[in-house]
Amino acid sequence: MSWYRLKYAALALLFGLLLFSSCNTKGKTERMQAVVAEVRDAYKAYEDISHREDIFEAYDFFVSQKDYENAAPAALYSGCVRQSKKEYEAAMNCYKEADRYGRMTGDSVSAAFAQYYIGDLLNAAGNEAEAITNYKAAAALWGDSLSRKARCLNAVAMMDLVVDEYDSAFVYLEQALNLAQTAQDKVTEASVWNNYSVAYQLTDDNEAALDCLRKALPLSDEKRRPVALLNLAKVFLAMGERDSLQYYKTQMLNAIEQTDISPETQAAVYGFLIKDALAVGDYEKAYQFEKQHEQVALELLSDQSQSSVLEIQKKYDFEAQANQHNRQMLSRQRVIIVLTIVLIVALVLVTILILNALKKKRIEAEINANLLELKKRNAQQQQEHTAMQAQYDELQKQNAQQSELQAEFGDKLKDEYLQKCHIIRCFEVLSRDRNNPMAFKDLEKSLFEGEDHWTSFEAAFEGVHPGFIASVKEHYPDLTETEFRYCLLSNFKLSRQEYADVLGCSVYNVDKVRASLNNKMKKE
Numbered sequence: 142m143s144w145y146r147l148k149y150a151a152l153a154l155l156f157g158l159l160l161f162s163s164c165n166t167k168g169k170t171e172r173m174q175a176v177v178a179e180v181r182d183a184y185k186a187y188e189d190i191s192h193r194e195d196i197f198e199a200y201d202f203f204v205s206q207k208d209y210e211n212a213a214p215a216a217l218y219s220g221c222v223r224q225s226k227k228e229y230e231a232a233m234n235c236y237k238e239a240d241r242y243g244r245m246t247g248d249s250v251s252a253a254f255a256q257y258y259i260g261d262l263l264n265a266a267g268n269e270a271e272a273i274t275n276y277k278a279a280a281a282l283w284g285d286s287l288s289r290k291a292r293c294l295n296a297v298a299m300m301d302l303v304v305d306e307y308d309s310a311f312v313y314l315e316q317a318l319n320l321a322q323t324a325q326d327k328v329t330e331a332s333v334w335n336n337y338s339v340a341y342q343l344t345d346d347n348e349a350a351l352d353c354l355r356k357a358l359p360l361s362d363e364k365r366r367p368v369a370l371l372n373l374a375k376v377f378l379a380m381g382e383r384d385s386l387q388y389y390k391t392q393m394l395n396a397i398e399q400t401d402i403s404p405e406t407q408a409a410v411y412g413f414l415i416k417d418a419l420a421v422g423d424y425e426k427a428y429q430f431e432k433q434h435e436q437v438a439l440e441l442l443s444d445q446s447q448s449s450v451l452e453i454q455k456k457y458d459f460e461a462q463a464n465q466h467n468r469q470m471l472s473r474q475r476v477i478i479v480l481t482i483v484l485i486v487a488l489v490l491v492t493i494l495i496l497n498a499l500k501k502k503r504i505e506a507e508i509n510a511n512l513l514e515l516k517k518r519n520a521q522q523q524q525e526h527t528a529m530q531a532q533y534d535e536l537q538k539q540n541a542q543q544s545e546l547q548a549e550f551g552d553k554l555k556d557e558y559l560q561k562c563h564i565i566r567c568f569e570v571l572s573r574d575r576n577n578p579m580a581f582k583d584l585e586k587s588l589f590e591g592e593d594h595w596t597s598f599e600a601a602f603e604g605v606h607p608g609f610i611a612s613v614k615e616h617y618p619d620l621t622e623t624e625f626r627y628c629l630l631s632n633f634k635l636s637r638q639e640y641a642d643v644l645g646c647s648v649y650n651v652d653k654v655r656a657s658l659n660n661k662m663k664k665e
Contacts, residue, residue, distance in 0.1 A: 173199035174211060180218045187364075190218075191225040200235075205470065213242035213251040220258060233262055253282035257293060269300045276300065291320035291329045299336050302343065310340050331360035331369065338372050342379070351376050367396040368406060375413055378420065390417065408437045595626065602629055617661055624658045627651075 176199045183190050200219045203212035220235030236255040243252030260275035280293035294317040301310035314337055321330040334357030341350035354373045361369045370393035377386035397410065411434035418427035603610055613620070613628055620628065623644060630643060640651045 169202065170206070170208070170211070173202050173215070177211070177215050177218060180222065181214065184218060184221050189225070190222050193222050196222050209242045210246045210248065213239050213246060213248045216242060217251050217254055217258075220255070224258070224262070229262055229266075233259065236262070249282045249284065253279045253289065253293075256282060257296070260296060264296075264300065269303045273297055273300045287320045287324035288326040288329060291317045291324065291326060291333070294320065295329065295333050295336060298333075298340075302336065302340055305343075307340060307344060310336075314340065327360040328362055328365070331357045331362075331365060333357075334360070335365075335369055335372060338376070342372075342376065347376050347380050351380075363396075363400055367393055367400060367402055367410075370396055371406075371410060371413060374417075378413070378417055386417070404437055404440060408434060411437060599629070606632070619661065620658070623654050624661070627654050627658060 176193075176195050180190055180193050180196045183193070196215065196219050200212065200215040203209070203215050216235050216239035220232040220239060223229075223232035223235055236259045240252045240255035240259070243249065243255060256275045256279035260272040260279065263269075263272040263275060276293050276296040280290045280297070283289040283293065294313045298310045298313035298317060301307070301313065314333055318330065318333045318337075321333055334353045337353040338350040338357065341347070341353060351373070354369060354376065358366070358369045358373070370389050373389040374386055374393055377383075377389060393410070402410075411430050414430040415427050415434060418424070418430060599610060610629070613625065617625075617628075623646070626644060627640065630640060635643070637648050637651050641648045644651065644654075646654075
């Protein structure tokens with residue numbers, strides 16, 4: 142008895158451990174999903190996410206669980222965190238993994254974002270041609286998302302402007318503008334108009350550039366407004382219109398004070414201020430702006446040079462993290478192996494118990510089955526006897542019904558035969574003596590009882606006067622039904638009232654039928 146209790150206790154313990162492990166994994170999955178959602182929302186709100194290194198743990202967890210649907214967005218926003226920390230090589234690897242997992246699971250959104258961000262990294266590194274390829278791939282992955290596709294095509298156009306492919310740039314700008322306007326995405330539409338203005342400035346069409354910027358400015362948000370104002374000031378500088386230049390220059394500087402701009406935009410602003418100072422001959426200001434421009438440019442170059450050092454360092458860190466992850470996996474595998482062995486032993490014990498119980502049940506089932514079979518045979522024999530008796534009774538009943546039907550059918554045939562004979566005798570009498578009213582009364586009584594009396598009348602008439610009906614129909618095909626019936630009745634000497642009674646009409650209509658029939662016969 143104690144042996145059975147021990148086995149049941151071991152089995153209950155194993156099931157408890159498995160249940161606890163399953164619940165623990167489910168709870169951690171939900172926590173990691175929450176981390177990914179928090180980082181995503183912070184990134185979309187333009188918040189600083191460089192400190193959110195917990196996203197890396199979420200990414201490693203989903204990969205270890207082979208949960209690639211959640212691994213795709215985790216890899217994507219891990220790349221965003223890496224990029225915000227200026228760890229460009231690690232960011233590139235994360236984006237590539239996000240693209241791979243997204244395509245594996247059908248998550249086109251993660252794959253499209255990954256391709257777009259890879260294009261941004263390549264653009265920042267000066268690889269514009271390769272960036273174009275990734276921007277186009279992102280546009281293809283967005284499918285029916287017009288707004289997102291417009292942003293990707295706008296980025297392709299911007300890269301074409303950098304590599305002096307102006308014709309191609311105008312083609313992609315037109316496509317991006319149509320998509321943005323259809324999607325009513327004012328921010329993207331403003332960006333497209335800005336790029337249009339740059340394209341027209343590069344082709345020396347300042348009037349067209351000015352028109353595009355006037356369309357872009359009302360659509361721009363606070364973050365992009367300084368860029369639109371800077372481009373307007375550049376156009377007026379190129380056109381030599383100092384008043385408009387000064388107006389937009391002041392607005393641009395005010396907008397910059399209210400908004401954080403990127404280092405690249407700062408460099409562009411200082412470049413414009415240098416040209417503006419040189420245009421009015423203020424060389425001292427031009428020199429000051431040149432120094433500030435050089436400082437921003439040096440910081441950008443420093444970031445790029447540091448990125449190469451960071452690439453090597455982060456690559457080593459990434460490999461170290463991978464090794465640590467492998468060690469953790471080995472430890473988990475050992476625990477899993479021990480649990481598996483215990484589970485196998487418990488399953489063997491349970492199997493033995495189950496087999497013994499099944500053997501006893503099988504013997505009992507065989508005895509019960511034999512008894513049940515005997516009962517079924519007796520019941521079946523009784524049912525067969527009852528069924529045979531019922532069949533015999535049914536046959537006797539059917540035989541009685543059949544005899545009754547045969548008798549009724551014979552009487553009916555006899556009556557029909559006698560009626561037909563009576564009808565033919567009436568016709569024969571009328572044929573010899575058309576003025577015999579009693580013969581026609583007998584004929585009328587015999588024929589005009591059912592709905593098909595005219596059919597019976599024609600059949601009997603044809604028996605006495607064969608070929609007459611066919612002759613009438615051949616010589617007078619345009620007779621109406623009433624005229625044809627009157628023609629048959631005319632073989633008997635009837636009064637006008639009798640004609641009307643048989644045809645079911647008035648005496649006046651009988652005269653009309655007779656007159657019509659005479660006219661048709663005279664024509665023939």
